[in-house]
Amino acid sequence: MSDATRQDIAISVEGLTKRFGKTEALRGVSFTVDTGSVVGVLGPDGAGKTTTLRVLATLLKPDGGRVTVGGYDVCRAAPAVRRAIGFAGQRDRxxxxxxxxxxxxxxxxxxxxxxxxxxxxxxxxxxxxxxxxxxx
Structure with a gap:
């Protein structure tokens, strides 16, 4: 069983990349979030926080890497990811x-x-x- 499908891991990101034209927004981002954890995403403007969250929420397709949420691959099982999560950005309040x-x-x-x-x-x-x- 891979780390991404273990029940104690809610989010697994391995080598995530995303480009917008010539701009490399995400380069090799990797992290895991344990089930039941509360996580804050902090960083300066342009660090890739929103892009990463949009990939996790299946709003953007990654260019590379492997991303699972709730054990579901965000590319191959996007509908299952969407059923498993809730997402409200800062401007959605x-x-x-x-x-x-x-x-x-x-x-x-x-x-x-x-x-x-x-x-x-x-x-x-x-x-x-x-x-x-x-x-x-």
Whole structure:
């Protein structure tokens, strides 16, 4: 059994490469992430963080190397990878004034209303853990 298919490894990246034209965005990136781990991806602009995450999420095809997520190869089993993961980039977070409640201007059929409802008159969601009342 290869390291990439062991159940204690959630992500395995071996020699990952990706080019955009003449620009080499990723050159030989390798790492593993154990199941149950919490991992942060840090680095300067242009270091390849977003490109690596997009490959892991099957949004980009790698040019070389081997990448598995949940034991599935990101190239050969992309649908299985997508079923196994959730991916929300930094720009995917909702606005603080977004209210998914039915009838609000920002309602989405793909979101369920929060159990605690909205702050009256503000259009923003009241978090379930909030103990304070909104400013009047």
């Amino acid at each position: 909702p606005s603080p004034t977004t209210c998914p409640c039915p009838g609000s201007a920002n309602a989405s059929p793909r979101t369920s209303p929060p159990r605690t409802g909205c702050w009256p008159g503000t259009g923003s969601v009241r978090p379930a853990h909030s103990w304070a009342e909104p400013d009047k």
